[in-house]
Amino acid sequence: MLAYILRSLMQGLVVMLAVAFIAFSMFRFVGDPVVNMLGQEATLQDRAELTQRLGLNDPVPLQFARFVADAARGDFGISYRQGRKVSALILERLPATVELAVLSAIFAFVTGIAFGVYAAIRRDGWIANLVMSVSLIGVSLPTFLIGIGLIYVFAVELRWLPSFGRGDTVQIGWWSTGLLTTSGLKSLVMPVLTLGFLQLTLVMRLVRSEMLEVMRADFIRFARARGIPERRIEFRHALRNTMIPVITIAGVQLGGVIAFAIVTETVFQWPGLGALFVNAVQFVDVPVMSAYLLFVAFVFVLTSLLVDIVYVALDPRLRGGVLVPVK
Amino acid sequence: MTQPVLSVQDLTVEFVTRRGTLRALDKVSFDIARGEVLGVVGESGAGKSVTGSAIIGLIDPPGRIAGGEVVLSGERVDHLPPEQMRRVRGKRIGMIFQDPLTSLNPLYRVGEQLIETIQTHTDLNAADARKRAIALLDEVGIPAPDRRIDGYPHEFSGGMRQRVVIALALCAEPEFIIADEPTTALDVSVQAQIIALIKRLCKERGTSVMLVTHDMGVIAETADRVAVMYAGRVAEIGPVREVIKQPLHPYTQGLMGAIPSIEGDASRLVQIPGAMPRLSSIPKGCAFNPRCSKVFDRCRVDRPELIDVGGHQVACHLYDKAQAPAGKTEIAA
Ligand SMILES: Nc1ncnc2c1ncn2[C@@H]1O[C@H](COP(=O)(O)OP(=O)(O)OP(=O)(O)O)[C@@H](O)[C@H]1O
Ligand code: SF4
Ligand SMILES: [Mg+2]
Numbered sequence: 001m002l003a004y005i006l007r008s009l010m011q012g013l014v015v016m017l018a019v020a021f022i023a024f025s026m027f028r029f030v031g032d033p034v035v036n037m038l039g040q041e042a043t044l045q046d047r048a049e050l051t052q053r054l055g056l057n058d059p060v061p062l063q064f065a066r067f068v069a070d071a072a073r074g075d076f077g078i079s080y081r082q083g084r085k086v087s088a089l090i091l092e093r094l095p096a097t098v099e100l101a102v103l104s105a106i107f108a109f110v111t112g113i114a115f116g117v118y119a120a121i122r123r124d125g126w127i128a129n130l131v132m133s134v135s136l137i138g139v140s141l142p143t144f145l146i147g148i149g150l151i152y153v154f155a156v157e158l159r160w161l162p163s164f165g166r167g168d169t170v171q172i173g174w175w176s177t178g179l180l181t182t183s184g185l186k187s188l189v190m191p192v193l194t195l196g197f198l199q200l201t202l203v204m205r206l207v208r209s210e211m212l213e214v215m216r217a218d219f220i221r222f223a224r225a226r227g228i229p230e231r232r233i234e235f236r237h238a239l240r241n242t243m244i245p246v247i248t249i250a251g252v253q254l255g256g257v258i259a260f261a262i263v264t265e266t267v268f269q270w271p272g273l274g275a276l277f278v279n280a281v282q283f284v285d286v287p288v289m290s291a292y293l294l295f296v297a298f299v300f301v302l303t304s305l306l307v308d309i310v311y312v313a314l315d316p317r318l319r320g321g322v323l324v325p326v327k
Numbered sequence: 328m329t330q331p332v333l334s335v336q337d338l339t340v341e342f343v344t345r346r347g348t349l350r351a352l353d354k355v356s357f358d359i360a361r362g363e364v365l366g367v368v369g370e371s372g373a374g375k376s377v378t379g380s381a382i383i384g385l386i387d388p389p390g391r392i393a394g395g396e397v398v399l400s401g402e403r404v405d406h407l408p409p410e411q412m413r414r415v416r417g418k419r420i421g422m423i424f425q426d427p428l429t430s431l432n433p434l435y436r437v438g439e440q441l442i443e444t445i446q447t448h449t450d451l452n453a454a455d456a457r458k459r460a461i462a463l464l465d466e467v468g469i470p471a472p473d474r475r476i477d478g479y480p481h482e483f484s485g486g487m488r489q490r491v492v493i494a495l496a497l498c499a500e501p502e503f504i505i506a507d508e509p510t511t512a513l514d515v516s517v518q519a520q521i522i523a524l525i526k527r528l529c530k531e532r533g534t535s536v537m538l539v540t541h542d543m544g545v546i547a548e549t550a551d552r553v554a555v556m557y558a559g560r561v562a563e564i565g566p567v568r569e570v571i572k573q574p575l576h577p578y579t580q581g582l583m584g585a586i587p588s589i590e591g592d593a594s595r596l597v598q599i600p601g602a603m604p605r606l607s608s609i610p611k612g613c614a615f616n617p618r619c620s621k622v623f624d625r626c627r628v629d630r631p632e633l634i635d636v637g638g639h640q641v642a643c644h645l646y647d648k649a650q651a652p653a654g655k656t657e658i659a660a
Binding site: 219232 | 424432435481
């Protein structure tokens with residue numbers, strides 16, 4: 001089991017290094033950092049000095065090693081445009097995105113699993129069919145359309161919810177939370193629904209099909225032959241087996257929630273990392289872009305590591321027996 | 328005569344498919360007495376598993392019992408409401424499936440699965456149910472059962488898993504168990520042990536068994552009576568020794584001709600020329616008529632019913648005194 005976790009840690013590390021290399025390359029291929037920092041009018045001498053100071057004359061592998069070492073310590077350099085430390089910018093924006101993404105993921109998972117299980121158990125019922133049809137719309141509708149639709153109904157027409165921003169936030173240490181104020185919570189509703197909806201439909205369809213598959217397994221048939229009540233078969237025997245494949249795919253989806261946050265944050269003018277990144281792209285603010293890239297990769301690696309751990313918790317076959325098989 | 332533990336009368340099972348209604352079982356009838364082991368043989372697709380599923384009320388959806396009845400110790404069980412039928416399953420009828428590797432839920436300890444089943448059918452509390460589970464594991468021959476009970480299925484070998492499955496099937500002391508090819512998926516070296524185990528446990532408890540197998544050697548050793556199935560019908564049924572020594576139905580004769588007389592090493596059923604008809608094209612009259620060497624006119628028109636012939640029953644016109652071309656055996660009264 002430890003070996004298994006270690007292996008996924010190693011894999012995560014390799015992925016991070018590969019992404020770090022891409023992030024590092026951006027500095028060389030997207031614009032010229034010296035020009036970016038000093039502007040077009042700087043003297044040749046100033047440029048040479050800065051080039052030297054930034055270590056741009058060193059061999060590339062050394063520069064990369066330095067980049068990785070800095071990034072590992074959370075140092076992503078200075079934003080070209082804002083002149084502030086990128087790490088500070090990210091920390092400032094992080095709470096907004098994390099709260100949005102985590103709530104969306106919880107929303108998507110809880111409702112997705114519930115609907116999926118329902119659709120599998122009552123697979124011929126009209127509610128199940130309705131849910132499936134609606135989910136098909138969810139899969140095919142682009143995120144921004146859902147967001148705009150929600151804004152139109154709940155902000156413009158009904159005026160129940162704010163159409164943009166985070167509302168009032170409360171500062172807890174460096175973390176700013178929107179979860180403790182009414183306006184903060186109200187502001188979260190539509191972005192969470194928008195960001196979570198696609199994942200919800202995907203999770204739901206996945207849960208349904210996996211569960212239908214599991215319900216055909218021999219051990220389900222045997223459980224029935226033993227007289228185990230149907231509810232218990234569905235929620236104990238089938239659901240847990242369903243969750244194993246669901247967790248893997250859903251884990252990847254979770255990473256996707258962060259990535260998709262860009263669109264949602266743009267639609268709702270949500271002051272999170274996605275919005276920071278979109279701004280950075282407009283101004284070719286390479287340090288911010290590369291830090292964001294590393295951040296997204298880190299989230300993916302972290303979720304897949306979490307998935308691996310949950311996997312081990314769910315599936316005793318991966319735990320390596322305490323007992324040796326007897327013949 | 329005492330009441331049979333299981334009595335199946337004219338059981339008919341149909342699968343409604345897009346290509347029409349397929350009759351997987353056609354008026355199957357047999358009885359199993361208390362403590363008796365009935366062996367069931369027949370080619371693949373003869374309807375052996377469907378018979379078991381129908382008895383225990385677990386036919387897969389497009390299928391349904393279209394006629395006949397299943398009577399368990401005098402009580403009809405084929406039309407019980409689902410919840411009542413569930414209480415019969417596991418409690419009064421146990422079932423052992425073919426593949427122990429897939430019969431157990433991989434995510435739960437064998438103890439959890441045993442205790443769950445025990446508690447479903449009895450009022451035992453968790454501690455007592457656990458004791459009972461350990462005792463059962465011991466009884467089915469699992470070494471160190473007090474430790475093994477906390478093992479997961481994947482920590483057991485195939486033979487050991489089948490022992491766990493047997494413990495699960497027997498844990499509520501059912502009066503009748505269905506063992507559908509319980510050793511087919513196992514290593515040859517453990518097959519005999521598993522059969523011996525089933526036989527011993529059922530003898531001790533007076534449990535009746537319907538034992539489906541392709542292995543005539545197993546039937547000869549284990550069963551009291553044997554039913555030969557063909558195309559969803561019972562072709563012949565009777566005491567094992569008689570059916571093996573003196574098979575009456577031409578199909579059974581073909582099957583028995585394929586058994587080597589001494590060593591049991593190649594005792595699997597060997598195919599008779601031709602193939603069993605598909606369910607969609609079962610011939611009129613006797614289902615065996617296209618392959619039968621003794622076929623005559625009536626076989627293509629009338630379906631033969633089971634008739635008593637010298638201690639066992641056979642469904643073949645050759646033994647119908649009134650109509651057969653040349654009287655062979657007298658009909659037992
Ligand atoms: N779900 C189903 N839908 C349609 N036909 C079915 C279904 N289940 C079984 N059958 C048909 O019923 C017939 C009997 O099948 P059954 O499984 O009882 O055979 P069997 O005697 O157990 O064979 P085997 O030795 O291969 O286990 C077969 O022709 C099969 O095609
Ligand atoms: S009824 Fe006719 S076809 Fe069928 S087994 Fe007997 S002789 Fe053969
Ligand atoms: Mg079968």
